[in-house]
């Protein structure tokens with residue numbers, strides 16, 4: 001009796017195994033947005049394609065060819081956030097940088113302000129403009145143009161202040177606007193516990209590289225939102241660290257050629 005697994009069955013099993021491994025790894029790459037991983041994946045992809053073709057693995061070859069023919073669409077899906085950002089920022093000048101001292105001062109005022117508002121359960125939404133301008137995304141709002149101080153932020157967000165609703169915009173160490181409407185995120189995966197204040201923060205951060213601070217009126221929790229991600233219930237030290245990392249990066253890179261913004 002011939003062996004249970006003859007040569008062609010083994011070949012098919014190997015073929016199926018390769019397809020399974022490729023699908024698994026491809027789904028992992030889709031979940032992460034690192035370009036380096038994608039590059040490694042593409043190298044592996046083409047190596048596998050040629051190996052599969054040489055070995056006569058028809059299913060693997062078919063799958064890889066199908067993936068390759070839709071590569072543009074797949075890349076557009078993976079990098080949809082970056083592509084959208086690039087399109088929105090086309091033709092717009094990067095925001096000029098702040099000095100080290102101004103940055104440190106602004107950070108300390110912000111940390112103090114959100115700490116105080118958190119204790120008093122005052123809801124707040126603070127947008128810190130980084131490299132990409134946001135004017136085209138912000139609706140309404142009252143022009144202010146004042147130095148960022150914790151006292152000013154506290155008084156703007158007091159519930160009886162006429163401009164407490166909406167977001168304040170901080171641009172280059174100056175509080176430039178208050179009572180602004182931001183685009184709401186349409187991401188269906190946002191936890192139901194997050195209302196419109198958090199959705200507005202996420203919505204803007206999905207479109208530009210701004211850093212958004214949120215103080216929850218309901219819980220007093222402080223969150224930082226960046227790049228479509230929410231860093232929830234942060235301690236003061238963590239907020240300071242993330243602000244410093246994000247704003248220092250911007251300060252140091254504004255004069256340099258355009259590069260990728262880092263996550264805080």
Ligand SMILES: Nc1ncnc2c1ncn2[C@@H]1O[C@H](COP(=O)(O)OP(=O)(O)OP(=O)(O)O)[C@@H](O)[C@H]1O
Nearest residue numbers: 123165166181182194195196197198200216217218
């Ligand atoms: N599109 C928007 N842009 C800016 N601010 C907004 C926007 N939509 C709602 N807000 C602000 O969010 C407030 C309502 O917050 P809501 O309670 O719905 O959100 P939340 O995420 O649950 O926040 P909290 O934890 O503070 O309750 C509004 O009063 C307004 O100040």
